[in-house]
Amino acid sequence: MNPDLDRLQPYPFERLSALKVGVVPDASLEHIGLQIGEPKHPTPSVVTDELIAHLHGLSVYPTTKGTPALRRAIADWLTRRFALPGGGIDPERHVLPVNGTREALFAFAQAVVDRSRRALVVMPNPFYQIYEGATLLAGATPHYVPCTEATGWAPDFDAVPAEIWNRCQLLYLCSPGNPTGAVLGLDVLRRLIRLADAHDFVIAADECYSEIYADENAPPAGLLQAAAAMGRADFARCVVFHSLSKRSNAPGLRSGFVAGDAAILARFLLYRTYHGCAMPLPVQAASARAWSDEAHVVANRGAYRAKFAAMLDILDGCMDVSMPAAGFYLWPRTPIADTDFARGLFARENVTVLPGSFLSRAAHGIDPGAGRVRIALVAPLDECVDAAHRIRRFVDSL
Numbered sequence: 001m002n003p004d005l006d007r008l009q010p011y012p013f014e015r016l017s018a019l020k021v022g023v024v025p026d027a028s029l030e031h032i033g034l035q036i037g038e039p040k041h042p043t044p045s046v047v048t049d050e051l052i053a054h055l056h057g058l059s060v061y062p063t064t065k066g067t068p069a070l071r072r073a074i075a076d077w078l079t080r081r082f083a084l085p086g087g088g089i090d091p092e093r094h095v096l097p098v099n100g101t102r103e104a105l106f107a108f109a110q111a112v113v114d115r116s117r118r119a120l121v122v123m124p125n126p127f128y129q130i131y132e133g134a135t136l137l138a139g140a141t142p143h144y145v146p147c148t149e150a151t152g153w154a155p156d157f158d159a160v161p162a163e164i165w166n167r168c169q170l171l172y173l174c175s176p177g178n179p180t181g182a183v184l185g186l187d188v189l190r191r192l193i194r195l196a197d198a199h200d201f202v203i204a205a206d207e208c209y210s211e212i213y214a215d216e217n218a219p220p221a222g223l224l225q226a227a228a229a230m231g232r233a234d235f236a237r238c239v240v241f242h243s244l245s246k247r248s249n250a251p252g253l254r255s256g257f258v259a260g261d262a263a264i265l266a267r268f269l270l271y272r273t274y275h276g277c278a279m280p281l282p283v284q285a286a287s288a289r290a291w292s293d294e295a296h297v298v299a300n301r302g303a304y305r306a307k308f309a310a311m312l313d314i315l316d317g318c319m320d321v322s323m324p325a326a327g328f329y330l331w332p333r334t335p336i337a338d339t340d341f342a343r344g345l346f347a348r349e350n351v352t353v354l355p356g357s358f359l360s361r362a363a364h365g366i367d368p369g370a371g372r373v374r375i376a377l378v379a380p381l382d383e384c385v386d387a388a389h390r391i392r393r394f395v396d397s398l
């Protein structure tokens with residue numbers, strides 16, 4: 001077997017299950033799960049109706065490149081959303097559908113990394129664990145960049161030495177960040193593109209939380225936007241990853257896309273053709289519909305804002321919570337070890353949250369996830385309110 005499989009770390013939810021073994025929660029309380037970033041709002045009918053109307057498409061093998069209609073809908077969305085120059089995104093060359101960003105983020109490293117050199121892949125810490133697994137299975141070594149309060153929860157890129165950038169082949173960005181909700185501004189993105197030119201690496205920008213944000217008038221910036229602002233019409237070295245899972249409450253649809261540098265996407269398409277991951281035609285039709293509709297996305301943001309407002313109000317003064325710029329997570333410090341906190345909260349209040357240390361690695365003298373928990377505001381409003389009261393009662397009891 002591939003020996004690199006032994007380098008993979010247990011997935012955070014496996015570790016969470018192990019942490020809860022033997023704990024019997026108070027059965028008089030309904031369980032509330034706030035550990036996983038799986039949206040629980042209903043999938044909008046514009047998406048489900050289109051899916052059903054195209055079920056006949058199951059009789060056809062789809063192509064890896066996707067239908068022109070889907071790629072056109074994605075190009076139009078990108079152009080509108082990130083105010084890109086008209087015609088700047090060519091649906092033929094700059095866009096590929098993917099079956100959710102998870103598989104794409106993984107596959108991308110396999111296509112990009114040149115394992116004949118001592119490859120490094122730079123990533124935030126804490127991070128979405130696929131970046132690390134993809135790196136290890138591509139035969140590369142991860143370099144973790146801490147995201148702490150001191151840097152506004154953004155990765156501390158200033159702390160990365162030039163010799164690391166020299167060996168870096170791929171940089172994963174996650175903006176808005178999971179779990180911190182931090183957003184990288186256009187100035188930071190532009191700086192990173194200049195670094196990529198100087199040190200010859202590719203940027204994979206995971207922007208799957210870009211449509212869940214706090215201020216309706218200040219949507220998060222994106223990497224293609226930064227590239228366009230620099231006059232890079234070819235989006236050289238820049239590839240973004242977007243998903244319908246969070247934006248359109250459709251995690252089960254398994255639909256997203258990659259967009260950017262045409263030369264990189266041509267090679268990625270070659271990889272994907274062999275990988276065999278084409279998107280079924282009904283999913284492509286439903287996805288094109290979803291990317292063409294903003295009303296459901298605006299309503300979705302409203303639902304998250306209501307949940308943040310309610311939970312922050314209840315937790316105020318009890319935990320250091322505040323409204324993140326984007327995303328749907330709270331990332332508070334815990335008064336005891338994060339694992340003890342998560343286990344105790346489950347035992348006493350039947351609420352599950354994720355220990356921060358399950359999302360991070362101890363590196364460069366710091367474990368930025370230790371002593372924090374990730375609370376996903378995915379459950380309906382009444383459940384979030386109930387959970388906040390229970391968390392408060394638990395913290396007050398410590």
Ligand SMILES: Cc1ncc(COP(=O)(O)O)c(C=O)c1O
Nearest residue numbers: 037100101102128178208243245
């Ligand atoms: C940061 C981040 N990236 C990517 C994904 C994958 O999303 P999907 O595969 O549903 O598009 C997730 C899912 O939770 C995530 O948190």
